[in-house]
Amino acid sequence: MKILVIAALALELKPWLRRCQSLEKLNWPLTFAQTAHWNGATLYAAANGPGPRLAANALQTAIKRAGPFDTLMSIGLCGALDADLPLNAICTANEVSDGQTNWPANPIPGLQAHRLLSIDRFLGDPAEKQKWAEKRFGIVEMEAAPIAKYAAAENIPFHAVKVVSDRAAERFALDFNQHRDAEGRFSNTRIALAALAHPIQYAPDLFRMVSRGPAASEILGVYLSNVRL
Numbered sequence: 001m002k003i004l005v006i007a008a009l010a011l012e013l014k015p016w017l018r019r020c021q022s023l024e025k026l027n028w029p030l031t032f033a034q035t036a037h038w039n040g041a042t043l044y045a046a047a048n049g050p051g052p053r054l055a056a057n058a059l060q061t062a063i064k065r066a067g068p069f070d071t072l073m074s075i076g077l078c079g080a081l082d083a084d085l086p087l088n089a090i091c092t093a094n095e096v097s098d099g100q101t102n103w104p105a106n107p108i109p110g111l112q113a114h115r116l117l118s119i120d121r122f123l124g125d126p127a128e129k130q131k132w133a134e135k136r137f138g139i140v141e142m143e144a145a146p147i148a149k150y151a152a153a154e155n156i157p158f159h160a161v162k163v164v165s166d167r168a169a170e171r172f173a174l175d176f177n178q179h180r181d182a183e184g185r186f187s188n189t190r191i192a193l194a195a196l197a198h199p200i201q202y203a204p205d206l207f208r209m210v211s212r213g214p215a216a217s218e219i220l221g222v223y224l225s226n227v228r229l
Contacts, residue, residue, distance in 0.1 A: 001041040003229070004069040006058050008050040008143050011214055012076035015221025017045055028065055030058055035066075039228055044069070051120045051184040052098070055143035059150060071159065071229060072151045074144040077216055078162035079122075081129050082114065082138040085164050087212070088219050091139050093160035096148035099132075103148035105160050108227060114138025116160055118145035120184070124172030124205075133168065159229065163220040165212045174205040 007013050010032035017023055020036035020043060027033075032047040044066050048058035055074075063069070078091065085091070093105040093116035107113035117137040123129050132140065144160045151158035166172075179190040195202040 001070045001229075002066070002068075003038075003041050003043050003071045003073060004059070004062050004067075005043055005045045005073040005075055006055055006062075006143060006147055007045075007047045007074070007076040008055070008141075009076065009213075010047045012217045012220070013045045013047055015218045016075075016224045017043075017221075019221060019225035026065070028061055030061055033062075038225070041229070049183065049185040050122075050142045050180075052118070052143065052146045053120075054184055056146035059147055069156065071157045072147050073158070074141075074147045074160040074162075075220065075224065076141065076143070076162060077165040077213060078116075078139040078141040079129070079166045080138070080164045080168045081117065081133040081140055083133065083168045085112075085138065085168065087164055087167060088216050089164045090220060090223050091162050091164065093139070093144065093162070096144045096158075096160060097137070098145040101149075103145070103152045103158075105144075105148055105158050108159060108161055108229075111161070116141065116144055116162070118142060118148070122172075122176045124166075124170075124175065126169050126171055129168050139164070157229075161220070161224065161227075163216045165216045166208070170208075172205045172208075174202040176209075 020038040022037045030048045036043045046058040048054045092108040092111040094107045094113040117140040195206045
């Protein structure tokens with residue numbers, strides 16, 4: 001079985017890949033691409049940055065270079081919209097939506113299943129998160145929508161597995177969306193400069209993002225290494 005796994009960042013994929021066998025780098029025009037053997041399947045893991053456009057590019061590159069695939073997956077960090085979800089909770093999607101169109105997702109047995117909101121911006125305002133929660137969304141991220149859309153169109157099984165890195169009630173004073181480049185990637189330089197210019201206001205937000213991502217990704221990687229689809 002060939003499985004394509006797409007994330008925004010390499011750090012979201014590496015903890016899982018470290019627990020796989022026969023890792024091999026792929027010379028694809030993406031930020032990160034590797035193949036590995038996992039539980040009898042061949043994984044193709046790709047990361048290309050945040051948002052639907054970059055995720056769609058990763059998807060199309062993988063299909064062109066190594067497709068077709070038997071299963072598609074979207075993994076990585078997410079924000080909680082459900083106020084009861086704690087940090088580092090591992091969640092699966094039973095549906096993916098960009099806020100207008102919905103696509104099916106196959107939940108992983110044994111995990112808490114949620115409707116997943118996949119939009120092209122980071123949500124840092126608890127009031128806005130609450131509005132989406134009232135529409136019965138449980139988690140939010142930025143990359144799953146184009147993958148779920150393609151999977152539905154091609155009748156390919158699709159799974160989304162995410163780990164919570166910020167809670168529903170948390171507010172981010174720093175608007176990360178203002179610090180994206182022309183392709184949609186968050187600019188580390190611009191974000192760092194904003195934090196240096198307003199350290200009291202923005203530095204705590206930056207610390208949360210930098211410190212939580214690797215730890216949450218490690219938890220997700222440990223979980224995924226023991227899953228069977």
